[in-house]
Amino acid sequence: MFSLFADNSSLVVTVAVPLLVFLARVIDVSLATLRISMVYRGLKHLAAPLGFLEALIWVLAISQVMQHLDNWFTYLAFALGFGAGNYVGLLIEERLAFGNLILRVITPNEDTTLSRALWDAGFGVTNVSARGESGPVKVIFTVVKRRDLHKALGLIRQSNPNAFYTIEDVRFFTETYPPAARATRGRKIFQFPLLKAGKQVKEDS
Numbered sequence: 467m468f469s470l471f472a473d474n475s476s477l478v479v480t481v482a483v484p485l486l487v488f489l490a491r492v493i494d495v496s497l498a499t500l501r502i503s504m505v506y507r508g509l510k511h512l513a514a515p516l517g518f519l520e521a522l523i524w525v526l527a528i529s530q531v532m533q534h535l536d537n538w539f540t541y542l543a544f545a546l547g548f549g550a551g552n553y554v555g556l557l558i559e560e561r562l563a564f565g566n567l568i569l570r571v572i573t574p575n576e577d578t579t580l581s582r583a584l585w586d587a588g589f590g591v592t593n594v595s596a597r598g599e600s601g602p603v604k605v606i607f608t609v610v611k612r613r614d615l616h617k618a619l620g621l622i623r624q625s626n627p628n629a630f631y632t633i634e635d636v637r638f639f640t641e642t643y644p645p646a647a648r649a650t651r652g653r654k655i656f657q658f659p660l661l662k663a664g665k666q667v668k669e670d671s
Contacts, residue, residue, distance in 0.1 A: 483534055484543035490527035491547020492554055494520045499555025500562075505564050506635070563612040571606040571622060572598070573633040581624040584608055587621060609636060 497520040504513035527547070531540045538608045573580060584591045584606070594605040615633070622629050 480537060480539060483530055483537065484539040486624040487527050487530050487540050488543040488550075490523050490530075491544055494523035494527065494552040495548050495551025496555035496558060497523070498550060500559055503559050503565075564616075565612050566581045566636045567610055567612055567615060568636050569606075569608050569610055569615075569618055569631060570634070571608075571629050572596075573604045573606065573626050573629045574600060575602065575604070576597070576603075580622060580629065581606055583625045584618065585622045587617065589614075589618060 497516050501513050501516040501520060504516060527544065531544055534540050538627075571580065581591050581593055581604075589608045589610055592607040594604050594607070596603050608618070619631075627632060
């Protein structure tokens, strides 16, 4: 009976402990990936609790490794969990799709169809005239939410398949043209008066 119990205890140490270490590493590295993304975007209220959970789970994982130094499976599980955690963390971060992106588009001509399509879809657009090796080009800047990136790229491919574009992360931006104003631009029915310096000022029609 004691022999059977000892065999079961050995099985737990050999299999269960490395498995728990692996799962703990996947969780804590995934949290670390999300925390770094939050820190980069200045989201302090989310980065702090993620950092707490990350450190707590890491301590639990490393304590199991130190208690079972004679079991090399724990070393392997620790390293595998680190690799898998990076992959899982990036998948979660992509699914959450938080934050904003700056989309820079270069069209090979003075085509205004793309700008109009982005504007009508609710994206703020800034056009800059430039010149490339082949002649005049139009550089279009717009800031989009990450969850709206596919929509914006679809408009680019539809309006100008030959356009060249780059995408960059944005930590902070100020919006000087309210989205509501963009959505109602050109409409006269749902216009509202503006308040300026404590006085009520009507919009010019």
